[in-house]
Amino acid sequence: MIRWTTRFxxxxxxxxxxxxxxxxxxxxxxxxxLGQSPGLSSRYTYMGQIVRIDAAARTVTVGNAxxxxxxxxTEHTKIWLDRxxxxxxxxxxxxxxxxxxxxxxxxxxxxATKDRAAWIKAAVVR
Amino acid sequence: xxxxxxxxLHRFTLTRLTPIVFVLAACRPAxxxxxxxxxxxxxxxxxxxxxxxxxxxxxxxxxxxxxxxxLSPAFIATLPPTDPLxxxxxxxxxxQNFENPRLMRALGMILENQDGFDDLANNFNMRGIPxxxxxxxxxxxxxxxxTGWSGDGAPGDGSLRAFATGAVIQHFTKTTNRIAGVDFRLxxxxxxxxxxxxxxxxxxxxxxxxxxxxKGVVPARGQxxxxxxxxxxxxxxxxxxxxxxxxxxxxxxxxNLNFNxxxxxxxxxxxxxxxxxxxxxxxFGTPGDGTFNTPPLVxxxxxxxxxxxxxxxxxxxxxxxxxxxxxxxSPAGRLIAAATGSGxxxxxxxxxxxxxxxxxxxxxxNIREALALLATPNPARTAPSSANVALAxxxxxxxxRVLAGAGLHRDAVRELxxxxxxxxxxxxxxxxxxxxxxQALERARADMIETP
Numbered sequence: 171m172i173r174w175t176t177r178f179x180x181x182x183x184x185x186x187x188x189x190x191x192x193x194x195x196x197x198x199x200x201x202x203x204l205g206q207s208p209g210l211s212s213r214y215t216y217m218g219q220i221v222r223i224d225a226a227a228r229t230v231t232v233g234n235a236x237x238x239x240x241x242x243x244t245e246h247t248k249i250w251l252d253r254x255x256x257x258x259x260x261x262x263x264x265x266x267x268x269x270x271x272x273x274x275x276x277x278x279x280x281x282a283t284k285d286r287a288a289w290i291k292a293a294v295v296r
Numbered sequence: 297x298x299x300x301x302x303x304x305l306h307r308f309t310l311t312r313l314t315p316i317v318f319v320l321a322a323c324r325p326a327x328x329x330x331x332x333x334x335x336x337x338x339x340x341x342x343x344x345x346x347x348x349x350x351x352x353x354x355x356x357x358x359x360x361x362x363x364x365x366x367l368s369p370a371f372i373a374t375l376p377p378t379d380p381l382x383x384x385x386x387x388x389x390x391x392q393n394f395e396n397p398r399l400m401r402a403l404g405m406i407l408e409n410q411d412g413f414d415d416l417a418n419n420f421n422m423r424g425i426p427x428x429x430x431x432x433x434x435x436x437x438x439x440x441x442x443t444g445w446s447g448d449g450a451p452g453d454g455s456l457r458a459f460a461t462g463a464v465i466q467h468f469t470k471t472t473n474r475i476a477g478v479d480f481r482l483x484x485x486x487x488x489x490x491x492x493x494x495x496x497x498x499x500x501x502x503x504x505x506x507x508x509x510x511k512g513v514v515p516a517r518g519q520x521x522x523x524x525x526x527x528x529x530x531x532x533x534x535x536x537x538x539x540x541x542x543x544x545x546x547x548x549x550x551x552n553l554n555f556n557x558x559x560x561x562x563x564x565x566x567x568x569x570x571x572x573x574x575x576x577x578x579x580f581g582t583p584g585d586g587t588f589n590t591p592p593l594v595x596x597x598x599x600x601x602x603x604x605x606x607x608x609x610x611x612x613x614x615x616x617x618x619x620x621x622x623x624x625x626s627p628a629g630r631l632i633a634a635a636t637g638s639g640x641x642x643x644x645x646x647x648x649x650x651x652x653x654x655x656x657x658x659x660x661x662n663i664r665e666a667l668a669l670l671a672t673p674n675p676a677r678t679a680p681s682s683a684n685v686a687l688a689x690x691x692x693x694x695x696x697r698v699l700a701g702a703g704l705h706r707d708a709v710r711e712l713x714x715x716x717x718x719x720x721x722x723x724x725x726x727x728x729x730x731x732x733x734x735q736a737l738e739r740a741r742a743d744m745i746e747t748p
Contacts, residue, residue, distance in 0.1 A: 193440075193448050193454060193580070193581055194448065194450055194451050194452055194453060194454035194458070195410055195448050195449060195450060195451050195454070195462055195582075196412075196451070196582060197409055197410050197411060197412050197413060197451075197462075197466075197582070198451045198461070198462035198465040198466055199451040199452070199462075200412075200413065201413075201465045201474045201475075201476060202451060202452070202461060202465070202476065202482065203476050203477075203482075206476075206482060207451065207452045207453075207458075208451070208452035208453065208455075208457060208458035208461050208483075208485070208488055209452040209453030209454075209455055209457060209458050210452045210453050211452075214453070254475060254476050254477055257475060257477065257478050258473075258475065259473040259474060259475050260474075260475075262414065
């Protein structure tokens with residue numbers, strides 16, 4: 171019997187499996203209000219208020235009672251304007267839509283480094 | 297669990313305190329028993345009844361207990377026009393860009409916006425409704441949980457627990473604005489816990505261990521082909537006919553994996569033939585990488601249609617797919633050819649043999665499930681509840697259908713028909729017909745497999 175060899179199996183694993191790392195769906199994530207993402211909010215996301223926005227560097231500095239962090243936006247970072255408090259639909263936003271003092275929630279691209287945002291939910295209360 | 301309390305202290309506690317406990321017990325009335333929370337029962341109630349203040353759908357609208365917790369076109373054809381499944385036909389707010397009623401009724405397809413809600417008219421995919429059986433065996437992978445057809449169906453942490461939140465947003469909404477608190481309410485943490493517990497309780501709780509001592513020569517040959525890495529090569533990705541990869545090939549703990557098997561490249565897909573808009577489905581991620589999740593095969597034969605786009609109606613057709621160009625020219629097909637020296641080439645007899653094997657293991661699972669349902673007594677009586685009897689009847693009917701569909705095990709089919717007669721004859725709660733049905737189920741099983 172021909173056996174699957176390590177020589178072939180490893181590339182198979184690498185090309186078929188490792189390319190598909192753990193990923194939650196972002197489509198429906200958009201409509202989950204800030205702080206309510208199941209399994210993420212309060213555990214793996216960072217919530218606070220925007221302290222500073224550096225449009226040139228494409229970073230936001232966010233603070234809460236515990237710490238202040240500066241996090242970079244990448245070309246893949248999604249920004250959602252959460253208007254559920256005013257019973258309006260969530261909009262897709264841009265960095266220019268964010269404002270100091272605004273309450274936001276950030277999911278990191280990599281929880282270990284905590285330096286880049288996969289998505290940002292920004293509360294819009296008016 | 298080992299107690300950390302020293303043995304001497306145990307002795308002290310027992311000898312000194314026992315009389316005190318007895319005295320106290322004699323002086324006070326016994327407190328009422330503390331109800332034990334049953335998350336599965338709670339999850340069941342939510343699954344079947346909770347609309348989450350949405351458009352009227354529940355989880356069970358699309359995942360029917362009577363249809364293996366999935367939904368086939370044949371079952372859809374039995375539903376009244378007022379069924380909440382058809383909410384796009386009855387709610388003007390959902391008439392556009394929420395479902396495609398023609399594809400839903402003809403092919404059992406549901407609309408998904410897994411790549412985003414920005415262009416509802418064009419950015420969507422039509423997918424089948426997967427069954428929810430054996431989830432305990434089919435979600436975990438080394439790279440994280442895999443839910444839904446492409447493995448990325450859940451928001452939040454991507455877990456089965458979080459899946460319900462995404463499903464409410466996608467399928468339960470009153471309007472396409474999808475505003476939480478207006479168009480639906482999101483499940484609470486307790487509800488998510490309960491729904492996860494209920495879903496994990498459905499169907500098989502562990503994988504088979506192949507080879508099975510099958511009695512039928514064709515299913516037995518099918519099992520050999522299934523496991524033969526020079527012919528069927530099925531066992532590599534569907535280890536033990538489940539949803540997990542062979543650990544000898546993919547490594548221990550690889551679990552449930554995604555592959556691009558080329559299903560999207562099948563010619564003449566029924567949905568395409570209708571002329572309805574069918575944007576290409578790019579699978580896992582946004583943008584997608586073309587891969588889809590590996591489903592378990594034990595439950596395959598009675599949960600047609602097959603693949604994420606319901607493109608194949610018969611289990612023979614699903615096996616035959618791996619003999620075709622779409623698979624053998626796909627990324628998965630090419631790598632299998634590189635790993636084993638050839639693609640998958642099956643003749644008609646081999647396709648039917650593998651399908652016969654899948655039909656028989658499906659029927660055996662139907663019988664296992666029916667026996668489990670009939671062995672669960674109604675708390676108030678000695679017989680199973682009428683709901684369990686009804687589900688056991690569905691399982692029995694599925695077993696008959698998958699066996700008779702290929703002329704397999706005619707004696708077992710006759711026994712299963714006897715089971716149906718027994719289960720239909722007795723008044724609810726009468727144990728005699730149920731006992732007779734159990735015996736007939738065991739005879740049917742013994743016709744297909746060596747039993748101890």
